[in-house]
Amino acid sequence: MRPATSAGAVVTAPLRWLARATDVPLSAWQRLTGQRGMIALFLLPNMAIFGIFVLVPLVINLLYSTTGGTEFFLSDRPQVGADHYARLLDCGNYLDPNSCRDDMFWIAVSNTARFVFFQVAVMTLAALITALILNRALPGKGFWRAVFFFPVLLSPVVVGLIWKWILQRQGLANLFMVELGLEPVNWLTDRLWAFVAAVGVSVWAHMGFYTLILLAGLQAIPRDLYEAAEMDGTRPFRVFWRITLPLLMPNLLVVIVLSLIRAVQIFDEAYVLTGGGPGTSTMFMTQYIYEVGFANLLRNPGLAAAASILMACVLIVLTLLQLYLSRRSGAK
Amino acid sequence: MGAITLENIVKSFGAVEVIRDVSLDIPEGELVVFVGPSGCGKSTLLRLISGLDQPTSGHILIDGKDVTRVSAADRGLAMVFQSYALYPHMSVRQNMAFGLENTRMPKAEIASRIEEAARMLEIGPLLDRRPGQLSGGQRQRVAIGRAIVREPTAFLLDEPLSNLDAELRGTMRAELAALHGRLGKTMIYVTHDQIEAMTMADRIVVLRAGVVEQVDTPLNLFNKPANRFVAGFIGAPRMNFIEAEDGRVMGVRPQHLRLADGGLAVTVDMAENLGAETLIHARTDKDQPILALLPGQLTPTRGENLSLVHDPADEHWFGADGLRL
Numbered sequence: 001m002r003p004a005t006s007a008g009a010v011v012t013a014p015l016r017w018l019a020r021a022t023d024v025p026l027s028a029w030q031r032l033t034g035q036r037g038m039i040a041l042f043l044l045p046n047m048a049i050f051g052i053f054v055l056v057p058l059v060i061n062l063l064y065s066t067t068g069g070t071e072f073f074l075s076d077r078p079q080v081g082a083d084h085y086a087r088l089l090d091c092g093n094y095l096d097p098n099s100c101r102d103d104m105f106w107i108a109v110s111n112t113a114r115f116v117f118f119q120v121a122v123m124t125l126a127a128l129i130t131a132l133i134l135n136r137a138l139p140g141k142g143f144w145r146a147v148f149f150f151p152v153l154l155s156p157v158v159v160g161l162i163w164k165w166i167l168q169r170q171g172l173a174n175l176f177m178v179e180l181g182l183e184p185v186n187w188l189t190d191r192l193w194a195f196v197a198a199v200g201v202s203v204w205a206h207m208g209f210y211t212l213i214l215l216a217g218l219q220a221i222p223r224d225l226y227e228a229a230e231m232d233g234t235r236p237f238r239v240f241w242r243i244t245l246p247l248l249m250p251n252l253l254v255v256i257v258l259s260l261i262r263a264v265q266i267f268d269e270a271y272v273l274t275g276g277g278p279g280t281s282t283m284f285m286t287q288y289i290y291e292v293g294f295a296n297l298l299r300n301p302g303l304a305a306a307a308s309i310l311m312a313c314v315l316i317v318l319t320l321l322q323l324y325l326s327r328r329s330g331a332k
Numbered sequence: 333m334g335a336i337t338l339e340n341i342v343k344s345f346g347a348v349e350v351i352r353d354v355s356l357d358i359p360e361g362e363l364v365v366f367v368g369p370s371g372c373g374k375s376t377l378l379r380l381i382s383g384l385d386q387p388t389s390g391h392i393l394i395d396g397k398d399v400t401r402v403s404a405a406d407r408g409l410a411m412v413f414q415s416y417a418l419y420p421h422m423s424v425r426q427n428m429a430f431g432l433e434n435t436r437m438p439k440a441e442i443a444s445r446i447e448e449a450a451r452m453l454e455i456g457p458l459l460d461r462r463p464g465q466l467s468g469g470q471r472q473r474v475a476i477g478r479a480i481v482r483e484p485t486a487f488l489l490d491e492p493l494s495n496l497d498a499e500l501r502g503t504m505r506a507e508l509a510a511l512h513g514r515l516g517k518t519m520i521y522v523t524h525d526q527i528e529a530m531t532m533a534d535r536i537v538v539l540r541a542g543v544v545e546q547v548d549t550p551l552n553l554f555n556k557p558a559n560r561f562v563a564g565f566i567g568a569p570r571m572n573f574i575e576a577e578d579g580r581v582m583g584v585r586p587q588h589l590r591l592a593d594g595g596l597a598v599t600v601d602m603a604e605n606l607g608a609e610t611l612i613h614a615r616t617d618k619d620q621p622i623l624a625l626l627p628g629q630l631t632p633t634r635g636e637n638l639s640l641v642h643d644p645a646d647e648h649w650f651g652a653d654g655l656r657l
Binding site for chain 1: 382383384403404405406409410411413414415416417419420421430431434435478482
């Protein structure tokens with residue numbers, strides 16, 4: 001016998017033994033439950049992981065949101081029913097956080113809504129423009145694509161730290177401004193600039209991913225259509241408006257919904273960059289939940305759980321929208 | 333209107349010269365077919381005429397005016413693409429109107445042109461459908477309709493029937509020829525299908541490796557091919573070539589061979605029965621392949637010896653350089 005064969009036999013022997021050993025119970029299970037039972041069996045490991053790490057925490061969170069106090073175990077926590085929800089949703093005017101019982105929650109909601117609006121708008125536009133440029137015959141096209149995608153690979157904490165280093169009072173940005181004879185700017189300590197920085201850094205960090213989605217969409221548009229438009233003497237803006245944009249719309253919708261979902265969850269890079277400040281100007285919903293549940297001196301895990309359930313409701317609606325849009329574009 | 337002249341056209345992609353010094357005169361109203369094997373440059377030549385690509389050197393004239401550096405839109409030509417290039421998100425009506433809207437044509441004029449083209453091509457009931465809801469043949473008509481409404485000086489058609497099945501291709505071929513007769517406009521038609529070329533063309537341009545091998549009427553190309561390449565390319569099944577001792581080559585078409593004693597002795601390899609006729613694949617004693625298209629349903633066996641004769645008037649002689657003698 002050749003050595004390679006004997007080495008191979010040694011390696012595969014335990015596997016063959018395992019296959020034979022599992023064959024008996026698996027055959028018995030199939031006889032007992034049929035094909036559906038086998039499907040369930042093979043799905044079980046994944047479903048178990050999903051259940052343990054997603055479903056069970058979700059249910060515990062839901063139960064937590066109906067309890068009070070600071071105890072850890074559910075059995076030790078007093079029932080408060082829907083009190084937390086009532087507190088969070090008790091508002092004189094939903095557009096004025098100061099009229100709400102939990103004004104911090106509504107400040108966070110209002111900040112998040114503003115952040116989502118600006119971040120999604122700016123990022124979608126920036127990703128679209130970048131994709132349009134990268135789709136042209138550009139020297140070093142691969143390099144530029146890598147440059148725009150690179151920030152996506154960075155950890156959000158690293159992104160936050162890099163930009164904090166650039167934007168802080170004695171940071172790189174101000175160093176350049178002074179060199180150019182300009183007044184330094186309080187990027188992270190001015191309410192408006194801090195918010196702009198949070199939006200800008202988030203756009204920088206995530207844009208590459210959405211640019212790739214749009215670039216794939218642009219490349220799927222047949223060249224013939226542009227040539228037909230050229231033969232027809234169509235002006236570039238009309239080509240974009242009447243051909244490119246409608247044909248890119250399925251990708252654009254996916255980009256908008258995915259970035260909405262992501263923007264609602266904004267936390268890490270903004271928290272590292274501004275810590276929610278100055279004041280509460282960059283405090284977003286996830287930071288509110290984190291601070292109420294874990295960081296504040298007066299911890300209130302039940303209230304944080306209720307806030308996270310409300311946020312989950314928003315995310316579920318957005319996810320369903322995204323599923324609907326991808327099925328619709330798949331059906332086309 | 334619609335006379336097209338090419339003067340010494342050269343087109344290179346990097347170091348590769350795909351069109352080599354092509355000159356051609358296409359008079360107004362003619363249907364000219366560019367034909368040749370894959371990669372011969374026929375589509376490239378059409379794109380140069382259209383203005384979608386620029387020649388490396390040479391001039392393109394339309395009605396005597398040099399349009400070499402004129403944009404595609406301003407050449408007054410319309411193109412039908414192989415893929416039809418219909419805008420998938422627009423209705424047939426919008427597809428046909430799109431080019432006219434660019435010229436700021438009044439809406440009533442656009443509507444009347446669309447109605448007229450739709451009537452001519454019998455696509456009236458399809459006007460409000462989208463391309464995705466149409467069959468291949470219907471899309472093809474819409475693509476032609478989109479070209480017609482522009483009332484161009486000439487039509488450029490890039491393998492417009494290649495995506496259709498054989499039966500539909502036959503029908504559309506006849507319709508296109510009839511349409512050319514009705515419109516009376518210059519048409520340049522690119523195809524690799526020599527049946528399309530033979531049945532539709534006023535004149536055929538045979539291209540090989542970016543060079544024009546011959547320009548002539550379909551029957552002249554068939555009867556008097558200028559060289560061995562054209563002789564082999566035009567006509568199906570392809571012409572037989574038998575090398576003579578003096579270096580010359582005799583060509584004879586498979587249709588011109590018949591069975592009779594005292595002729596060329598061949599051994600049968602295979603026979604394809606086509607119903608009305610039989611195509612025999614054979615070889616001579618010098619191992620030269622021979623095709624013979626014989627009338628009737630014959631069933632020769634492999635290895636059987638046959639004798640094939642032909643009329644000397646059907647011979648085509650070519651020199652060692654491949655040119656017709």
